[in-house]
Amino acid sequence: MHTRTARVAMAVAAVVASGALTATFVSSGGKGSADAATELNQYVPIEQVRPTVKDPAPGARASKGSFTVDCGTNGNGKFSPDNPVAQPGIRNGAEHVHDFVGNLAITANSSNADLDASGTTCRNGDKSSYFWPVVRIDKSVRSGAEAQRALAATTPRVTCPSVRDRLPAVPAKAKRAVDLRLAELDRGYAAANERMAAGKGRIDARLNTAVLADLRQQRARLIKGISGSIAAAGGGRTSGMVSLVECDTDYDGMHAAMRHTAASVKAGLAANPQVRCPAVRDKLPGVPAQALDEVNRNLAELDRQVSEANERLITTRGQGGKNFVDNAILGPLKAKRTAVLDRIAIAISRNAARPQGLEVLAGCTVTGQAPPQSGATPAPSAPAALPDPQGPNLELPNNTGGIVRPASVLIEYRGNATSKVVAMPKFLRALTGDAKPTSRGPANARATWSCSGFADRLADKYPICPPGSQVQRVQDFPGCWDGRNIDSTNHRDHLAFADPGTGACKQGFVAIPQLRITVSYDLSRDVQTRGQYALDSFPEEDHNPFSDHNDFVNVNSDRQMQKIAACINKGKSCR
Template sequence: MHTRTARIAMAAAVVAATGVLTATFVSSGGKGTADAATELNQFVPIQQVQPNVRNPAPGAQASSGVFTVDCGTNGNGKFSPDNPVAQPGIKNGAEHLHDFIGNLAITTNSSDADLDASGTTCRNGDKSSYFWPVVRIDRTVRSGAEVARALSATTPMVTCPSVRNRLPAVPARARAAVDTRLASLDRVAAAADKRMAASKGRIDARLNASVLADLRTQRARLIKGISDDIAAAGGGRTSGLVSLVECDASYDGMHAGMRHSVAGVKAALAASAQIQCPTVRDKLPGVPAQAVGEVNRSLAELDRQLSEANERLITTRGQGGNNFVDNAILGPLKAKRTAVLDRIGIAISRNAARPQGLETLAGCTVTGQTEGDQNGGAATPSAPAALPDPQGPNLELPNNTGGVVRPASVLIEYRGNATSKVVPMPKFLRALTGDAKPTSRGPANARATWTCSGFTDRLADKYPICPKGSQVQRVQDFPGCWDGKNIDSTNHRDHLAFADAATGACKQGFAAIPQLRITISYDIPRDVQVKGQFALDSFPEEDHNPFSDHNDFINVNSAQTMQKIATCINKGKTCR
């Protein structure tokens, strides 16, 4: 691997007088020499962390069972910089690499139906998707100067999921109203960009929070209006649009100022190659009311065809010769898409002019050769420049370099509640834990996750240095309380809550559900730990902050399996 000047961890300090979170960089002064003291401030011997894990005492109605699921350790190599929960529809939305286990078809654009039809790595047939940022070992010199320079030249902006690309067929009677609201979405995002530009060259978490909260409110109103317009025109109620409300503070511009350790790498080496197809939903005119149902079924079929093709890329990796993907996957996919696009044209033409050019949307490409923009459709004023795909044998992205450490084991547990029985999780529930951006969004949702095997009575917000023979571990608990209604919310959090830390009870209006805990264990050489040479993939402004650890989940267990999980937990049993 080409040697490069690597990063030093970025520390975040809250300035109490102003409430502004300011990024502070500590470096070797650009001398290109290793400064262990500045690197090691992000590492801590686990013995120096005081026990801090407190489990509430179980009450009379406690549900004390545990249901364990074995989904492997990503042995099939499904890696992606997408985040289908927090950044749905945004290619490379995470800007860092995730391990994916469970659902084989999932991409940032997968529909619930696509997820439900997928294969899985889980032994019990669980099609849920579990994913988290990878850990890397990088033995090169670390200096924060490069990151500091990149930030100083960066104007933050917002990045938002595209709504145009995720809409169902829009009835002709609603087309004008929907287009007006889509234009308004563009305008409010552009206005948010102007507000965020005030913090060019620095990170202001308070400003970011204010901008994102205002933008969330406006987008929620406009997106609900789009849904209402479609329903009022006879298009039926839309689903899943709430997941597209939340935007994020983006420092994508930092990538341009960071050197990449791998140059000129062919797309064939990219991580978990994905098939990208031209979007169709945003190319359709208003659809005659008589054709809405048929067009929606055809759009769903196009989604499923793409998911099946992406799953085949994973399950057939290494098969065939150089032309295998073209002949066995892309060719048949184009033929199937051509037929469906023709059906859409015919359905519309029965009562209106047939849309022209749909046949040009049939051909698809593999990651790295994508036609059209990288966000999957029409660019918006808030769409940053496309990021590179993961490259090279180490699947690297700018500033996320070094060899990926594969987990030695992944333990997935569904656990009970200290005060009550649990109710089954709803299918397609979205959940996340931790915060990938505690520096740029503030640390309120961040969680300490780091520990060592044998020391799980304590969790650190720094990377652990473990005793000889002990594994580095990440213990990630998800919220265990549900609002009883929603599978997602505008900020991807409000529909769930953590139980009270002291009592274990859910807050009023929330019911206990099986609480997901994922424990990821790594065999990392002790000298690597002592020298501070392993780190978490992260967004550029976090610069491998260990407190940015996080995990995401979509429940695709069948209703029967989830009931089995809840019953096991409520009976106090240990099951798998």
């Protein structure tokens, strides 16, 4: 039997002491025992998994219907290492590749207006974005010791979304107050990384949790203050700023010490590029009150242009020659941006000094080219650039092998056992599972793995299915909403899972259509028994099956979401 050495598996604290590498296993995190001889212990025959899945009995007011959406299986190849829900504004923030279906334009930087203007892969016009980590087949040998060595040389850090790059036009009267709070955000980021240095060479979930909690509290206060200063100076109510509060743990340093091997399986894919343009918002001076509305309209137009270009990169793949992207997408984009930047400068100049040098921000590139030059120093919270996915299999360090295209993707909106559902608000952000149960603790992680024909059981290990059965990932999203917010500081608190026994939402929350996504794969029995398929993951997770997760942005129209809720409440099965 072909075996591979154990991967770094559990929540591990590894320290270098007296020249020796020591590992302390804190929690299983889906990885089984600490004495893992080979990574085959991450795989389990589905027949050995205890049946635990049981839906609550529906009550008199239950909403028993379902609404199914067909968005395809990512046949157009929209792959990205961005995570627009958990890490908005952070390029390559996931450090692993996601399958995206639905919204064609979405990137880490997409605004709600950009999402609403996008095309979609969904047959009913649903512009929502649904995305999850890819599964790969890799028959090469991986060494868990290699990942341990990489960890031993790594100092963990935090990564935070840049607030500067996401601000609206800042009124001149608020500029000083906003700049002071931005500087305090930078100091908080630096102080957090000083604390994180205590975790060098190991993974300390308690330290990480404490640092992130303190930083979240500070950033929430400062970002709220920034929004208040802008509003008080006549800049209007800012939106979406709460999404920028949460920071994340960062073990990017492991990448430098990990191999980037070519896979023995070729999926015949080409890298999915993204448009990259210099930030504009943080280069503007304080904007006169008379120009605020016009400048904000033009900033939104810049965003829309980039999203439109990103969508064109998807829909025109394979067209034209080697210069097609430059001539048909980047060239026209530069001309459009030049015109908008000039309009911004003119609007400001009517009541203040004209800003100089905005024209140098017009040129954009695509991933894989040299980054656009803005002439500015990156914000202190900006993460170091990670490598873009490489080659025909979109490989990243330690995430190698051929990507397996799902055989099917079933997207269902379901009801509630105790009550009728209300429509989800447009632009609701949701996630399920946890991409980092090792470095953040397993509290939010969920067992997702199963096989077709075994709907009564879910595993936190990779399943080995009987002949004729498909490997499946069954990912349930929270089905209860706080009735007010489309996001929260940690991207979780505005939603909640229903009580597993009764199906009821907790006090203060209402039932919404509960999203379930089932991703199915046709994998050979040999690949399963040899442990040759695995999830893309963050470096410290090292393909932990318990790090499976799924993300969602609702871009259904209000009318469509009302239709979904009505179908479910009437007990029908709709498409």
